[in-house]
Amino acid sequence: MVATIAAGIAGCDRQSGGDKQPPEAGASAPSSAPNAEGAALDRSHKGSRLPALTFRDAQGKEINTASLKGKPLLINLWATWCGPCIAELPALNKLAAGGRIRVLTVSQDSESAKAKVAAFLKARGGDALEPWLDPEGTAATQWQVGTLPASIYYDAQGREVWRINGGKDWAGAEAAALLAEQ
Known part of the structure; x- marks a missing residue:
């Protein structure tokens, strides 16, 4: 039970039908250290x-990450079932509404949940967040993400x-200091 609580506080395992969670991308890197929040x-x-990845919304509109240069970009991988993500x-x-950086929230929810992602964001005050979907987990594979949420910052x-x-x-x-880095 303690392990379950600790996992919920630290982050969410990818919803994977019981497969073992892959190691975190930076777990052994010397520059990787948990902060006070456990991140x-x-x-x-x-x-x-920045890799060229394509994401879709529930209506089928597409966005390719290669088109997002010109402004700092924070890509956030999240899911509706992940407490720390929420x-x-x-x-x-608030960051997205500020306009200084582009915030790209990419849901890792399954294909069957895609219709609820936009409503989920709106219900939680996410009016400035776009509901991009990656039900196949392409982004998580590209960035070797095993735990959600995960955020990648590009200049x-x-x-x-x-x-x-x-x-x-x-x-x-x-976070403000990190987002000021280039």
Whole structure:
């Protein structure tokens, strides 16, 4: 029971029908260390180019990450069944509404849940967040994500600055300092 509670606090395992959770992307990287919130900051991929991935919304509209250069970009992988993911939504919405950075929230919910993602965001005050879907888990595979939420930050030129595995207080001073990095 204690392990279950700890897992819920630290982050959400990918909903995978009982498969073992893969290791976190930065678990062994020297630059990766949990912060006070239990999230691991990983700078080991700094400078990597933004991969060209395509996501869809429930109506079939597409967005390709390659088209998002020109403004800092925070990609957040989340799911409706993930408690720490849900806790981040209000602060991510505020960041998105501020307009300084582009916040791309990409749901890792299954195909059967795609219709409820937009309503889920709206009900939780996510008016500035776009309901992008990745039911096949392409993004999680690309970034080697085993725990949700996961956030990857890119500069305006499309180069990775850092990534965080686990929940983050996006309204705090530490997050503001991280988001000021290039």
